[in-house]
Amino acid sequence: MSGFDTVIVVDWSARSAPSPARPTADAIWIGTVRDGAAADTTYLRTRAAAEAWLAETVAAERAAGRRVLAGFDFPFGYPAGFAAAVTGRPDPLALWAALAAEVTDGPDNANNRWDVARRLNRRFPGVGPFWGCPPGEASADLPARGTERRDHGLPERRRTEADLPRAQPCWKLYTTGSVGSQALLGLPVLHRLRERFGADLSVAPFEAGDTGIVLAEVFPSLIADAVAARQDPDEVRDSVQVRVLAEALARLPPDRLAAMLAEGDPEEGWILGRGHEDALRAAAAAIPNLAPPPLRDDCFALPAGVDWTPVDEALGLLRDRLAVVVPVEEVALAGAAGRILGRDVVAMRPNPPEPNTAVDGYGFAAAAGQGAENRLPLVTGRAAAGRPHGGAVPEGHGIRVLTGAALPPGVDTVVLDEDTRADAGVIAFRGPVRPGANTRRAGEDVGEGDVALRAGRRLTPPDLALAAAVGHGTLAVRRTLRVAILSTGDEIVEPGARIAAGQIHDANRPMLAAILERWGFDVLDLGRCPDDRAMLRARFDRAGAEADALLTSGGASAGDEDHVSALLQEAGAMASWRIALKPGRPLALGLWNGVPVFGLPGNPVAALVCTLVFARPALGLLAGEAWHAPQGFEVPAGFEKRKKPGRREYLRARMRDGHAEVFHSEGSGRISGLSWAEGLVELPDGALDVRSGDPVRFIPWGSFGL
Incomplete structure (x- = not known):
């Protein structure tokens, strides 16, 4: 390995406001590799949050005896002559201290970088060297365009950036590639890290790098081709860059990395790996693919001779054959609520930490x-x-x-x-x-090294409190599962639209979208599709490219217009499960371009029952969650019913006066019964004669996560 136990790569941001809550580009992304394992990625919305994360993480790593390399994607130095003009000596670290004294940067990313740039420009003759700002900030001291500068006397680029077409000059403060703003707002953070960790921290190439913490300048675009080769379609590119570069640096031979850290200009600094791009590409190419494996093509195939499938057997098959399909990423503790934990949370300190x-x-x-x-x-x-x-x-x-x-x-x-x-x-x-x-007692709640939270858990607010108490500021969670939904049929029209004879409004899609969002999944709404095989294939193709799973309603049986079943048959990955339940017998299951497809019945009552009973636990497994079995309760029946053997039945029900009463009609077209109900009464597979007061199993909507 590299000689470092932990490698951190930071993609910095110069945003003037917090980045969106949903992870996006042009924000702060951090890739972290420990002991050469796969990188975790962390998304942070503000520079203040990132500084706190860095200080806490590096302190924890050092407390554990781990050596840390931290790379940042902005210039550590300026072209020759700038540091001396500002501080009186050609010392880049003295310049860091001077910038830290000048720059103010609030917890909401509000900052004074335009004023700082103006003051710095006034130290030089002519106009410049800094340029670029919003129209309202432009002035004689800070031009909006680089072509407006003149006679400031400084080089445009550092030696390390020569012949590097993707690198932007450190004087550029605004619009795409504004590394000048990143440096102005990032170097004060690095200065404060130097102050915090003292002699245990060194900065390459300005200081000897034999300390416990080494800071270095990085440029992920040095290996842009290797990054592109490992790009997941659903992953933000900035996340890919920090992940791949951190893993590549962690896999370099120790002597090669030590030599790279020692190279560079003592005033201007140096991009780590400049001139060693082939070695970095080779290290990146050697990174194993640790994404979850695809599902087997036959994951939905029924055993030979099976015709009608009992509910418990169908659930057992799904549980045995499905597996997680989304990778793990690292997120800040504050953004982890509702996410599925990707790795066990091990206590870094006891709780309480002392008597x-x-x-x-x-x-x-x-x-x-x-x-x-x-x-x-x-x-x-x-x-x-x-x-x-x-x-x-x-x-x-x-x-x-x-x-x-x-x-x-x-x-x-x-x-x-x-x-x-x-x-x-x-x-x-x-x-x-x-x-x-x-x-x-110290550790009477949780001892150091104990597993505080198990992987597969959907994180609750109390879980975040426990994780914080045992020393964690970030958590490894699964990327949110993305589920596509699609309604099929010529008779379906959009809710609220004018309706013609023989048409019905689409009741399933809004219901399914709301259910999936309640379960914490991202929804890709593919709309309505008529009974047209080519159009349906195009929707399936989009789901295969953009989603992790697909729920369709309608067209799942074996009729002339059941195109969902027909398309899955064409793909050679179709299983029509005739499940012994009422309502909702046909359930078409298959894979389309490796993406699981759940073909639900078109009837809304049957679609809901199949979604709750089968799709809920199946999607949970795909998302990395533990298998979900709904909690039911034995309650007295407030109804009477004689049931034939052969099928499990689910009745729309609610609790009144301590008894479960059921909807007056079992007709699967009575959608009003779903709104009337507060859950389902589950009747077993065999024959049953229910009399008022007999115990029955009632499953409230809350047990299904609704």
Whole structure:
């Protein structure tokens, strides 16, 4: 490996406002590789959040004894002569300090870079060297266009950028490729990292790189072809760049990387890997493809001789044959709610991190509180949350402690304020007091190294609290599953549209879209498609290119106009599962360009039941979630029904007066029953005679995630 345990590559941003909540380009992306494994990617919306992430992550890595290389995609130095003109000496690190004193950058990305550029330009004759700004910011001191500059006396580019067509000059502050703004707003952050980590951090090539932390300038476009070769259609390119470059650097031979870090101009700096592009490309080409494997072509094939498929058998087949199809990415803790955890969260520190008091009171060693009446002298000072006492408490003495305070050495028991009397530096209380009373042990909740959260869990707000408490600022989560939906049939028209004889409004698509969004998936709405094989093929092709799964409604049986089934048959990856349930017997399953297709019945009641019973757990597996089995409850029946054997039945139901009542009609065309209901009553496969008061299984909508 590279000689570094952890490699971090940062794609910086000069945005003047927070980046969108949904990951996008031109934001801050960070790729992180540990021990040569696949890179995690982190999306951050502001520079303040990124600075906090970097400081916290690097500190945690060093606390674990790990050596860190951190690369940033903006210039570390300026063309020769600039540093000396600003600071009086050709020292790029002195220039970092000068910029840190000049630049203000708020938590919302609001900053003063235009004013800083004007002040810097005034130090030089003529006009420039900095240029580029919004129209309202242009002035004699800061031209909007580079062609308006003259006679400032500085080179346009550094040596490392010569003959590098993709590299932009560090004087450019605005529009595409504005690395000048990235540097003005990024170098102060690096200066503060230098201040924080001191002698444990060095900057290549300005300082010897034998420290625990090394900062280096990087340029992902050095290996643009290798990045393009590993581009996932659904992955933001900036994310790909940091991921691939971090993995390539981590795979370089240690001596080759050490030589690269030592190269460069002592004033202008150097792009790490400049002149070694072939070695970086070779390292990138050697990166294994760790994306989830595609599903087998026969994943939906039924065993030989199977005709009617019981519900439990169908669910078992889906559970055994489907697997996760979306990769893992690293996100900030604040953006992880609702996402599916991609790796176990292991506690980096115990919770509580140290013994502490659960109440306001007085602390002492347990042996000093075993008498019927106890009097203890108090030591000077107190212990409060975040403000430890700082010394040991002698045997036979007590100390004032406040809730949450770390227990000083010599203290293992606390007595409540209300149970004491204090006067002239002495407390009195009755005993004996239980040893350890009113205290919390270090790690009594979660110990260091324990698994706090298991992969496959959809993260809740309390999960984020636990992850934060055990030391995590980012989490590895699965990329959100993207599910396409499509309604088929000549008779279907858009909701609210004018309707002709023989037509019906599309009830399924809005229902399915709302369900999928409630489940935390991204929805690709492919609209309505008439009974036209070529048009349907085009929609399938789009789903195959842009989605991870496809839900269709209608056309899933074996009739002349059942084109969903016919297309899947043509592709050679079609299974028509005749499932023994009511409502919703036909379920067409197949693959289209490797994407799973769930062909639901066209009837809205049957479509909903099949979606809840089969698509919910299947899509969860594809998304990286643990298998979802809905929680049902035995309740008294508020209805009577005689059921024949052979099929499992789902009745629209709701709870009233402690009993499950069912919709007055079992007709699968009665959509109003779905709105009326609060869940489903599940009746087993065999014959059944339900009488009022008999126990039945009621599954509320909430158990299906609705």
